[in-house]
Amino acid sequence: QVQLVESGGGVVHPGGSLRLSCATSGFSFSGYDMQWVRQAPGKGLEWVTHIRYDGSSEDYGDSVRGRFTISRDNSKNTLYLEMNSLRGEDTALYYCVTSRGADYWGQGTLVTVSS
Amino acid sequence: DIQMTQSPSSLSASAGDTVTITCRASQGIRSALGWFQQRPGKAPRRLIHAASSLQNGVPSRFSGSGSGTEFTLTISSLQPEDFATYYCLQYNTFPLTFGGGTKVELK
Numbered sequence: 001q002v003q004l005v006e007s008g009g010g011v012v013h014p015g016g017s018l019r020l021s022c023a024t025s026g027f028s029f030s031g032y033d034m035q036w037v038r039q040a041p042g043k044g045l046e047w048v049t050h051i052r053y054d055g056s057s058e059d060y061g062d063s064v065r066g067r068f069t070i071s072r073d074n075s076k077n078t079l080y081l082e083m084n085s086l087r088g089e090d091t092a093l094y095y096c097v098t099s100r101g102a103d104y105w106g107q108g109t110l111v112t113v114s115s
Numbered sequence: 116d117i118q119m120t121q122s123p124s125s126l127s128a129s130a131g132d133t134v135t136i137t138c139r140a141s142q143g144i145r146s147a148l149g150w151f152q153q154r155p156g157k158a159p160r161r162l163i164h165a166a167s168s169l170q171n172g173v174p175s176r177f178s179g180s181g182s183g184t185e186f187t188l189t190i191s192s193l194q195p196e197d198f199a200t201y202y203c204l205q206y207n208t209f210p211l212t213f214g215g216g217t218k219v220e221l222k
Contacts, residue, residue, distance in 0.1 A: 059209040
């Protein structure tokens with residue numbers, strides 16, 4: 001079955017950087033668009049970024065554009081999110097999600113930005 | 116950006132009731148809309164895609180309808196496990212946008 005396992009979350013100071021990974025299995029990763037969605041504590045869902053199945057294009061939400069970079073390694077079935085210049089408002093649970101229509105979700109990895 | 120206005124933000128209902136949640140898009144999104152359920156402490160799961168197509172394994176008491184700018188999720192005969200928060204997502208146009216959520220609580 002489809003499995004998405006996020007890792008790399010943790011506590012980081014404002015202005016710091018973090019790299020999230022999402023290891024996938026159970027489906028043909030190289031044929032699927034992927035994305036990251038986040039959820040701040042006690043808040044709703046916020047779309048973060050999307051990458052095409054072949055890595056040929058990416059899209060970003062306004063709040064992260066220029067600071068976050070999505071990438072993928074189809075040989076390793078793994079999705080990444082490089083996060084720079086982190087702010088307090090980036091504190092959230094980050095979910096790895098398959099396809100543009102968001103059909104499968106991982107369990108999330110928590111990023112806390114705090115001094 | 117397309118705004119997704121979801122209503123109500125919360126509702127109280129009893130087991131066995133039928134409830135309806137609405138999402139309104141600020142511009143037309145054809146049928147590129149999904150509905151998601153999130154139970155406390157759990158990841159969201161998709162219930163409906165393409166506005167009205169039931170996800171495999173989701174009970175038939177969940178149904179979706181609409182196209183263009185107006186969409187509804189109906190839950191017939193609420194079960195105890197249905198008390199959760201529900202979100203819509205438009206995936207027609209980047210940036211993708213979620214509705215604000217509807218918390219379905221036990222009356």
